[in-house]
Amino acid sequence: MTRKRSPRLLIKQPGRLIVQYVSFVLLFYPAAYQPGEACAAAAEEGGTSAATLILCRACGHELAHGTDIHFVPSRLALSSRNDTLGEGRRVTIQLFENPHGHQFEVITFRKADVTQHWPADKHFSWFPGFSWTVATCPRCKTHLGWAFQPSDWPDTITKTSFDESEHTFLALITYRLLREDFASSLLMTPKSFMS
Numbered sequence: 001m002t003r004k005r006s007p008r009l010l011i012k013q014p015g016r017l018i019v020q021y022v023s024f025v026l027l028f029y030p031a032a033y034q035p036g037e038a039c040a041a042a043a044e045e046g047g048t049s050a051a052t053l054i055l056c057r058a059c060g061h062e063l064a065h066g067t068d069i070h071f072v073p074s075r076l077a078l079s080s081r082n083d084t085l086g087e088g089r090r091v092t093i094q095l096f097e098n099p100h101g102h103q104f105e106v107i108t109f110r111k112a113d114v115t116q117h118w119p120a121d122k123h124f125s126w127f128p129g130f131s132w133t134v135a136t137c138p139r140c141k142t143h144l145g146w147a148f149q150p151s152d153w154p155d156t157i158t159k160t161s162f163d164e165s166e167h168t169f170l171a172l173i174t175y176r177l178l179r180e181d182f183a184s185s186l187l188m189t190p191k192s193f194m195s
């Protein structure tokens with residue numbers, strides 16, 4: 001189901017702080033976010049609001065927008081399933097297993113505010129043709145997932161070249177993430193209001 005809604009209508013329990021917060025998001029993020037064509041189309045179809053934020057579950061750090069989610073299929077996934085990310089937006093979650101037998105469900109993002117740990121490793125990549133680095137939360141250092149860059153790139157690159165490329169993406173572990181509108185419904189104070 002795809003429905004278009006005004007961002008303000010996405011808030012189920014409008015409170016003064018939440019309305020202010022949405023205003024803050026609308027003020028700042030449209031200018032900062034410049035989606036690629038495919039991503040813009042996906043956002044259009046999904047009716048996703050820029051107000052949907054993805055947070056670090058451990059500390060609440062703002063990692064990405066819902067519109068940063070970008071499905072990158074892998075033939076090495078053990079399985080995949082669809083889930084909803086609030087207000088009917090569908091996201092595809094893939095299940096992978098590492099060489100130690102640990103399984104992780106991940107959502108892929110075009111970009112996210114994480115700390116990457118170069119040099120990238122070409123071995124045991126879940127996405128053939130891409131090397132990976134560990135991605136951690138810039139605030140609490142929790143391991144959030146992995147960042148992927150083309151294998152023929154240098155093992156160590158700058159964050160700017162990673163962020164600006166159309167050929168890079170991240171796979172973040174679903175249970176290490178939290179949706180901001182869900183956090184608001186729990187009456188948590190968004191990070192923006194903490195001094």
Ligand SMILES: [Zn+2]
Binds near residue numbers: 137138139140142
């Ligand atoms: Zn964190």
